[in-house]
Amino acid sequence: xxxxxxxxxxxxxxxxxxxxxxxxxxxxxxxxxxxxxxxxxxxxxxxxxxxxxxxxxxxxxxxxxxxxxxxxxxxxxxxxxxxxxxxxxxxxxxxxxxxxxxxxxxxxxxxxxx
Amino acid sequence: xxxxxxxxxxxxxxxxxxxxxxxxxxxxxxxxxxxxxxxxxxxxxxxxxxxxxxxxxxxxxxxxxxxxxxxxxxxxxxxxxxxxxxxxxxxxxxxxxxxxxxxxxxxxxxxxx
Numbered sequence: 001x002x003x004x005x006x007x008x009x010x011x012x013x014x015x016x017x018x019x020x021x022x023x024x025x026x027x028x029x030x031x032x033x034x035x036x037x038x039x040x041x042x043x044x045x046x047x048x049x050x051x052x053x054x055x056x057x058x059x060x061x062x063x064x065x066x067x068x069x070x071x072x073x074x075x076x077x078x079x080x081x082x083x084x085x086x087x088x089x090x091x092x093x094x095x096x097x098x099x100x101x102x103x104x105x106x107x108x109x110x111x112x113x114x
Numbered sequence: 115x116x117x118x119x120x121x122x123x124x125x126x127x128x129x130x131x132x133x134x135x136x137x138x139x140x141x142x143x144x145x146x147x148x149x150x151x152x153x154x155x156x157x158x159x160x161x162x163x164x165x166x167x168x169x170x171x172x173x174x175x176x177x178x179x180x181x182x183x184x185x186x187x188x189x190x191x192x193x194x195x196x197x198x199x200x201x202x203x204x205x206x207x208x209x210x211x212x213x214x215x216x217x218x219x220x221x222x223x224x225x226x227x
Binding site for chain 1: 145202208
């Protein structure tokens with residue numbers, strides 16, 4: 001079965017550059033979540049979308065923005081990158097934001113800022 | 115804060131032994147989920163237990179939930195070297211959270227062959 005696809009899998013950027021991370025959820029999953037996991041840390045919620053509208057916002061820096069498109073894929077845009085942005089970025093999807101069901105995670109994008 | 119805490123932070127056992135990890139959280143929840151992560155890789159969903167459930171099984175995994183104590187445990191029976199990974203609990207507290215998950219700090223499990 002198709003899983004959540006994230007691209008790219010690895011990304012190396014220099015400070016002050018921009019990066020765009022993409023997430024393609026499982027078909028019929030209308031809710032997407034973005035998480036950031038620093039080295040040795042637990043995943044931290046960044047932002048979520050339900051039916052293409054932002055549904056919740058966590059500890060996402062103002063330098064980051066995201067959106068969900070008509071085909072339900074999502075993109076996380078990161079500008080003015082800092083060394084501290086180096087982390088593993090996950091997206092997850094599910095059907096129905098309020099449904100009492102599990103979220104399925106992608107393999108993540110490892111971002112390294114040098 | 116909604117963040118959960120897991121204990122132990124690290125667990126080292128021999129193949130064949132059972133491994134128990136605990137998770138505590140602070141507010142009421144819709145459900146609690148357990149995930150597994152191999153070193154720096156993706157999060158693999160293991161089990162979801164809803165707030166009205168007390169125990170669930172999946173293969174060698176058993177999860178319990180005690181909402182009165184705001185705690186959950188994950189038991190892996192007859193462990194294998196391939197079970198070596200980090201295990202995270204994550205809570206969905208429903209309501210206006212729109213299904214976002216709040217993760218605990220994780221337990222690093224090492225199973226020695």
